[in-house]
Amino acid sequence: MTSNSRVSRRLVLQAGAASTILGAPGLLLAQPKAVKIGLVHPVSGALAYSGSQSRFGAQFAIDEINAAGGIKSMGGAKLEAALGDSQSRPEVGVAEVERLHQEGVSAYVGCFSSAIALPATQAAAKYNTPFMIDVGVSDAIVSRGLKNVFRLAPGNGKCVDDAFAGLSDVNKAAGGPAKTAVIVHEDSEFGTSTAKLLAGKLSGIGLEVKEVLKHATPTRDFSNLVLRIKSLKPDLVIISNYQNEYVLLARTLYQQKAEVAGIFSVLGGGFNYRLVKEQPEVAQYMMDFNHWYNPKNAKAQAMRKAVEAKGNLFTFEVYCSYNSVKCYADALERAKTDERAAAIAALEASTWFPEVMPYGPTKFVNGQNTGGRAVLLQATKTDIGVVWPNEFAEAKPVFPRPKVS
Template sequence: MQSTKPGAFRALAMAATAMALGGLCALASAQAKDVKIGFVLPLSGGAATIGNQTKVGAEVAVAQINAAGGIKSMGGAKLVPLFADSQSKPDVGVAETERLITRENVAMVVGAYNSGVTFPATELAERYKTPWLVTGAVKDEITERNFKYVFRPNNKATYDAREQLDAIDMLKKETGKGPKTIGLFYEGTDWGRSHSANVKKLAKERGYQISLDESYPPNQSDFSAQLLKIRATKPEALIVVAYTPDHILFTRQFNEAGVYVPYGVHSVGGGSEDPNFYKAVSPKTVENMFVQEDFQIDIMRATKDAASIDADKRFTAAIGYSINAYGGQGVSNVYIVKDALERAGTADREKLRAALAATDITSGPALITGYERIKFDENGQNTFAHGVISQNHGGERRTVWPAANRLAGVTPVWPLPERR
């Protein structure tokens, strides 16, 4: 029998060690790694209630996903949300975005609700080649800069304005009555300016006259001067763009002044979708007010999606009221992230960007916001995004547009009864 030389033993030992090390490396690479997702939201300041509702919605979705086994294509990797407070300030939002990307090494960023924050922060994310999923911000130009890393599932400002005027046109057609003049009263940052520009363009195309074009600085302490202008210009319909604190004050003073607008106040989301707004004002002061909603509040409970039903229960337990537009967006955003991660199979930013670009969601809790589909165009805009128009009836918001979305027994009040 031939003996084995000492050198052969050493070679065999080295090969065995290499195989063992290789096996350990393979095992380590198979271990699921947590995926850090950054969120830039207004957690303090004028839009804090909205930012915190979005945060709770996101936390609810993260808890659901992690409890269900995490990202299965990544070996059960868990989502780790990192929240940063923009304070509704562009410079703070940009600084926090850079911190999340460069220091926290997040896979992607979700945010930032305020258009004035989202617009510059997404420019920074694009430079760092870090995917950004927009939540809430509607400024058209956010997805009109040929960016490759920015994706928006919700409406852009053009869609919001179009829906408001579509509702006015529909009610005018249904009743044979409607406004000839429209007033614009809006907060003076990116959101308000973008919305007013779109309304003016569409109003001109549809034959409406703009009788008032008035912006105001955010966090104003008194609207008396602007209310005098509204009374003097006598708009037959008034479109309002305001965050929660401003909307509360304006609504109170508008009603105290007894201003009559025959075809109503038409608010474009913002403060008028915030439950805290309705806690702060009497139901009588908002009776018959129209709201452009990002979430069909009066039929959401009809959903049969188990995850959405569970999300509503968790959200209610955490915050004290049922899920709304902002909580719903938080839930939806996280499920969009999950969908992209599952298909990418990695938290690599480039592969995650490619997965987001290929998104096509037609079912599940990502659609809790009411969209039938989420699919991004070449600019990163979900062209299937839409809202509804509700009207406040007896302390409840009831969908009136589109007509097909009205619940049985809902009849729009048009025109409004005169003040007595």
């Protein structure tokens, strides 16, 4: 082969390679760097069920955003979940925040538990990293002046106020059968702070607090506590605790045939479809004021079907975490970068509308979304429905509850 033929062959090969590359222009362009979101949830330990539901909801939103083309203003950058497990312990939550920082996360979503969220958000504040609180209702989370912390859902202060407005309306409509109450709460930040708010405001709707009873998390036996409740003969039992203890206490009240006008909770950790599915007799007529989806919204109904098609239950943890990721993604679209200060500024100016929830447009004031609201729910043997306020209600409340046979 002559020198000229070798040169000609090389030119032909180079031209062919160039043609191939030009025919696939994506090969010439660097793919945008993924935006890492640290998911800090308790997927082991006492809070594992709720933490796993939270993680599921966040991943559901990430997958949906990526399938729709990623963050378009950032060249289609995909979101990537960096998984953390707080093991239901505050100190581990802090350690996971630090570890995920080393992995280069641009934001955090978590923590389900207020007791974990308080130190975890403080750790993230050192790096000015946005932290979206999906579930964690203590108002101390957003009252410390941390500029990196944002919460879409209402905290326990607003929830207690709104819950008592709903309970008062229900009680008055029934002729006022409830006049006394016993409060039962778990002993961490969530239960303690909520119980304090409850006890301070029940008199405002004409209810006398007979006693406030505290229990540890975890608790394996509520027999003695329920005997104490029965001896006090309250009209209402108002509970504030997490999944396992919530269900166990409700079951013990049912088994011991505690005769009360109602079992009511504010932000009840175990009031969900799992309770209705597994223990329908226990769940029937129980009432809870909590985060919930908008039952009259078509997208919310479609999302519930999609979640259930994956073999999961549509609990509040799922859509609270889903919305937290969606809100952050909206901020990225407007900021056109995941640079922390710019993303925080975009979140502060957010007007994003979480249509699957009974919310108005987002407006953060000191990190708290003032457009968020919870609703009053009641369980039947087969489902859970909104009973207050009227604009979202699917049914009328049954109150007082029929006597346990």
